[in-house]
Amino acid sequence: MEVLSLLADGMLLSLQPLNLMMILIGVTVGLFIGAMPGLGSVNGVAILLPVTFLVPPGSAIIFLAAIYYGAMYGGAISSITLGIPGASTAVATTFDGRPLARQGKASLALVTAALASFVGGTVANILFTLFAPILATVALSFGPPEVFALMLLAFATFVGLGGDDIPKTVFSICFGLVLGAVGFDQISGAPRLVLFDYNGFLQGIGFLVLAIGVYGIGEMFWTIEQTRGDVTTTTPKMTAKGMAADTKEATKRGWKGTMIGSFLGFFVGILPAAGATPGSLMSYGVAKMVSRRPAEFGKGHPDGVAAPEAANNSASTGSMLPMLTLGIPGSPTTAILLGGMVIWGLVPGPRLFVDETEFVWGLIGSFYISNLAAVLMNLAFIPVFIWMLRMPFTILAPMIFVLSIAGGYAATRDMFDIWLMVGFGLGAFFLRKFDYPLAPAVLAIVLGPIAEPTLRQSLLLSSGDPSIFFTRPVAGPITIIALILIFLPGIKLVRRMRDKRKEPA
C-alpha cells in the first residue's frame, strides 16, 4: 500500500521535535481559544498566522492545523459548562451539553465530547487518507441543486421529529429564515429587510450574535428565573473512578451519535459551501431522528453531545479537502489557511498532491498526531473545567454575561451587534416560557443563507422548473427522502385523527 507508507512518512515528519512542539503548543492554544466564547478557530488561526513565518512551511501548517483541532475540542467546554457556545461550531453542543451540566453530569458531557471528537477526527482522517482524490470529485459533483437538496434534508430532520410541537418548530424555523434573509440579497445585490433603514442591518444578522444571545444571555435569564437566583448550581465531583464510569456511559449512550456525526460531519465538511457549523447542526438533527428516545434530546442525552462534537471535528478535517485539492476553502478558517499556504509558496489546487507530496502527507500525518494530542490534553483539563462549575451562580452569572458580551463583540467589533444580542436573549427567554424550541431558529439562520441562493441558482438553471430537484441523480434521492421526512409527521397526525373519529362510531 503506497498510501500507508506515505502516511507513515508523514507521521514521522510530524513527530520531529520542532513539529511535535508545534502540535503541542498549537493544540493547547487552540483549546483555550476555542473555549473562549466568540473566539473560534478562525480568530486563532488569523491571529497566529504571522507567527508561522518563523518556521518552515511544513511546520507552519502543522501548527495552524493543531490550533484548528484544539479549537474544535475547546468549543465544547464553554458550551457545556457555561451554556455559552464557545464557537459557532459548538452551538449544537449546548443543546444537550448544558442540560447535562445542570443535572450535575458535566463530567459525563465533557468526557463524551472529548471522546466523540477523537473518534470523529480519526474517522475523518482515515477517510481523508484513503479517499482524498475521489472525495474531491464528490465535492465537485455537488452543484446548486444538490446543495439545496441537502439543506432541505437538514431542515427535514428538525421538522420531522416526533414529540416536539410541530407548528412551534415550523414557526421557529421561519423566524430563523427571516433573520437569515436580513442584509444583502446575494443574487440581485439589493438590500432586504433593513429594518428602520438602520445601517447595522445591512451586514446581516450574525449567526453567533443570535446563538450567544439565545444560549448565553437567554440561558442566564432562564436560570435566574428558575432558581430565583439563590443557587449554587451543582456540585459535581471529579475522581478517577468517576471518570472511568463516565467513559463507560459515554461509550454506551453516545456511540450512535458519534458514528452519525463522524460520517455526516465529514461529508458536509468537504462541500465547499458548508463547513463545520452546518455539519454539527445536521448531525444533531439526524442523531435525534434515528434515536429510540428522541424526547430525551434537548434534556441531556449523551448522543446529543456526541453527534455535534464528532461532526465538528470530522468536518474540520473534511473542509481541508476542498482547500487542498481544489484551492477552495470549505470554511472561514481554511480560507485563512489558504492565504498562509500561498505565501509559503505552495499552490493549493489539483496539482498539490502531485507536486508537494511531502508537505501534503506531513500535514495529513499531523492530523492524526494533533487529534491524539488534543484528546489527551482535553481529558487532562476536564477537572479544571469542572471546578469552574462549583462557583456559586451569583458569581457565574455576571461572568457569563461579560463573556457573552465580549464574545458577541469580538466577531464583528460592532456595538450594534451587542444590543441585538441582548434583544435576542430577552426574546429567547420569553419564547422559551411559551415552550417554543429555539434550536430550529439557530439552524435556520445558518442554513437559510446557504439554501436560498442554491434554490434560486437551481431554478435559474432549470428556467423555473422545480423538477430539477428530482431528476438529477444525486439531488433526486436526497430531495425525496427530505420530503418524506417533512410530511411523515403530518400523515401520522391525519391517520391518528381518522382513527379517533372511527373509534366512537
Place this chain on the structure above:
Amino acid sequence: MITRRSILALTGATILATTPMIAQAQDWQPRKPIDFVIMAGPGGGADQIARYIQSVAEQKDLTNRPLVPNNKGGGSGAEALIHVSGASDPDHTILVTLNSFFTTPLRQENLGIDIQAFTPVAMMGVDPFVLWVHKDSGITTFDDYVAKVKEMGGEYVMGGTGAGQEDSIVIAFMSGAYDLDIKYIPYDGGGAVAKDLAGQQIMASVNNPAEAKGFYEAGDFTPLLAFSDERMPAYPDVPTIKELGHDFSYYNQRAVVGAPGMSDEAAAYYQTLFTEIYNSDEWQSYLTSESLSPLWMDASEQRDYWALQVENHQKLLAALGE
C-alpha cells in the same frame, strides 16, 4: 522642499506625489490592528490578493500592527463600502477594491456612496479576464464555443459573480458582439464559479487567470479568449477579442483605498507601505505568475482614474440595461 512642505501643512492637500511624504510617514504609525476590508467573499481573486498582501506585510515585518483581513462581500461589495464609509476610525480602515468600487455605487444610488470621498492609497495592478470552458466539453476554440452556444438556443449555462459585476459586463459585451443567448447563474464569488465549472455544473465562465489557474494547470480548463489588450505571456496561444476585430478590453482593478476622512498622515503611511509592498520581489513575481498587468499610479492619478472608470462603467451599465 521647505515651501512644498509648508504648502502641504497649510492646505492639507492629498494631491502631492508620494515621495516627499516618506519623511512624514515616520510620524504616524498605526496604534491598533488595521481593519483590512475586502470587497468580496473568501476564495475569489480579490480575497487571494488581499491575503497575499497581508502575508507579504507580515513576512517582511512592514507594519507594527497587523493587517486583519475582513471579508465583506455582501451586495456586490455594498456591505464593504458602507462599512468603510461609516468606519469609526478611518485611520485604521483600508479597503481592497475591485471594479464593484465603481459599479455598486452607480447601481445602488440609494446607498449614498461617493467614491471620491475615499482616500487613494495604491493601485497594485489590473487583472485581466479570460473565457474558460471545461476540457470535457470538447470545445477548443472560440469559434467552436460560438457555434455551441448558438446550437443550444438559450440553454447554454454560464456562471458569474452577479448581474452588473465585472464578468457579467464582459459576458454581456461578448453576447452582444456575437449574438449569443446565454443563461447566466450568479454565484457569491469567483472561487465558487471556478469550482462549479470544474464540476461541470456550468458550461463556461469568465474568470480571472488567478482563479482558474489551478484547474488550467491540472488540465481541467481550456482558455478560449482573453479580454486583455494584448496576449498574455502565460497564455500565448489564447487570442484576444481585439484580434477578432472588437475594440474591447476589460480589467479588474486591484487597488487599495483608505476610508473617507483618513488623515493625511495616515494616508501617507499607507501609501508608503503599499509602495514598498508593490516594489517587493514577492508582489512583482505574483503579478507575473497570476498574469496581472502593472498599472502604477500616484494618488492624484488614481482619483482621475476613478472618475474615468465611473464614466466608462456608466456607459457599460447603460448598455447592459442596468
